[in-house]
Amino acid sequence: MKEYKIIKKGFWKKDADLEEIINQHARTGWEIASAIGDTNGSFTKVILERDKNR
Numbered sequence: 001m002k003e004y005k006i007i008k009k010g011f012w013k014k015d016a017d018l019e020e021i022i023n024q025h026a027r028t029g030w031e032i033a034s035a036i037g038d039t040n041g042s043f044t045k046v047i048l049e050r051d052k053n054r
Helices: 015-026
Strands: 002-009 031-037 044-051
Touching: 002 015, 015 044
Parallel strands: none
Antiparallel strands: 002 044, 031 044
8 A cells, every 4th residue: 555745845945945855755765656846946746655554
């Protein structure tokens, strides 16, 4: 079974902040399943997944 987490980045956050958040989650087993953003980069959603029964 899988579990999912959504990370949101608004226009007020830096790309480096989002990268650090993704790296922190990767260290605990999360992988990117999907990423969605607008054309000017002001809003992004990243969907993470991992096995629930790790």
